[in-house]
Amino acid sequence: KAGVTQTPRYLIKTRGQQVTLSCSPISGHRSVSWYQQTPGQGLQFLFEYFSETQRNKGNFPGRFSGRQFSNSRSEMNVSTLELGDSALYLCASSTGTSGAFYNEQFFGPGTRLTVL
């Protein structure tokens, strides 16, 4: 079974630009969550998409947005990039079953974004 894939793996942008990251979940998984990791910080939850709808949202500014397609692939967009957006962005997929006590998350390898 193929794992979670993320593209691109590395990205360099300049301040003010926008960027789109992509995540393909494990086949059959309908939930995709996005996380940001900056130096010294734990993984910070950005948002979760389930069946093309945003189901949960973390405490990030509106410059961070996402979407999910009918095949469960998800994209994350960051507009008007700032230096502080330099981070590792991870996505995780799960079955996302509503009402489940927990849904195990499977992570991709991440996209390393550098903002100059």
Place this chain on the structure above:
Amino acid sequence: ILNVEQSPQSLHVQEGDSTNFTCSFPSSNFYALHWYRWETAKSPEALFVMTLNGDEKKKGRISATLNTKEGYSYLYIKGSQPEDSATYLCAWSRTGNQFYFGTGTSLTVIP
């Protein structure tokens, strides 16, 4: 703000030593506690998920315990090997897939 804290931040041990790390989390509205192992340049890999107070899980030389009433979990590694070198993350979750991660414990096992 839901704080998940891990200690120590980093640890260096000799091959063969046993070691343990701590994860503390909010004890109210608890659903599940997850442990992940994260090697450099790889994806975080799930080790354990625990839901019940008093849970103990074991995988080879690695085991974990859970105390939901006081809000902590311990991860133990018996007879550390160089291949155990990684960052160990814990995460507290509630329904809807929203995970709250600690900053991790970086373990280096010296041959």
